[in-house]
Amino acid sequence: ATYYRGKIYAWDVVNEAYADGSSGGRRDSNLQRTGNDWIEAAFRAARAADPNAKLCYNDYNTDNWSHAKTQGVYRMVQDFKSRGVPIDCVGFQAHFNSGNPVPSNYHTTLQNFANLGVDVQITELDIEGSGSAQAQQYQGVVQACLSVTRCTGITVWGIRDSDSWRASGTPLLFDGSGNKKAAYTSVLNALNAAEPTGPTSTSTTPTDPTTTTPQNPGGCTATYSEGQKWSDRFNGQVTVSGTNNWVVTVTVTSPQRIIATWNTSATWETANVMTARPNGNGNTFGFTIQHGGNWNWPSLTCRVG
16 A cells, blocks of 8 residues: 555455354454454554545445344444544445345445445446346446445446356346347446536536646647536546647646546656656546545646657
C-alpha cells in the first residue's frame, strides 16, 4: 500500500474473514487466533500507508439480510464506524445459484450497510442458470444497486461462461463463444432505464460552455470537454492539438480524485496531479473524477514532450 500510495482508488484490506453458518463469527484461521483486533489493525495500517485510498472489507454469502454471517459483518462495520476505525466501503461478492438465489431482501442488505456511512459495491457477481430466469436475477441485482445512492460499482466475475470458475453453471453475461446472453440484455436495459443522478440546476456545476480551452505555453493546447455525470463522480475528456508528442498535466482540487483513465499513459505526481502522455490511441483521452462534493473542472497545462 505504501508503494502504490496515491495511485490506487480502493484497497480490499481484509477479505472473507467471517465464517459461514449460524455463528455470525469469524473463520478459524491463524490470524483469528491472534485476537479480535487484527481486522481493525489492518485497516488502521492501510490508512497510515495510503491515506487517500478507500478502504474496503469484502466477503461472500453476506447478501441475505437475515443470515448470521451478514449480521456479523454488519456489527463489525457498525462498531468500526462508531469508534472511528477507518473503513470506507463493503464489498458483496454476490455468487448466486439455484440453491442460493438473489434474496428478496437484497436491497435491504445494501441499504442498511450504506446507512452506516460506507459505500457498498457488488464485487464478484455471477449467477448460475440460463435464459429468462437468469436474466431476471441479473436485472434484480442491478436494480438493487441503482436504488442505493452509495452503491458505487458492479463487477461481474468474468466475461465468457467458459472463463468462469464455475463454468458448468454458465453464470456470466456472455456464452462460451462470446455471444451476448439474455442476462446481458437485462443488465443493459436496467442500466439504461435508470434515472440520471447527476447534479441539478442548483448544484455548483460550472455554467460555462461544455468546452474550455486554456491558454497553454509550449506549442500545444489541451481542450477540456465535460462528460457524463453521476451523483458521486463525473467524466471529462481532453483533446490535444498542436503536436502528437504531448504531455498534459491534469490538476484536480481536493477532495476530488481521479479514479479511472482511458486512452492515455498516466502517472501521478501527487494524489491530485496526474501527468498524461499518448499511448497510441490518438490525441483524445479521458478520466473519471470522484468529486466529493466539488464539481469544479480540473485545470490543464500542455507541453511538447
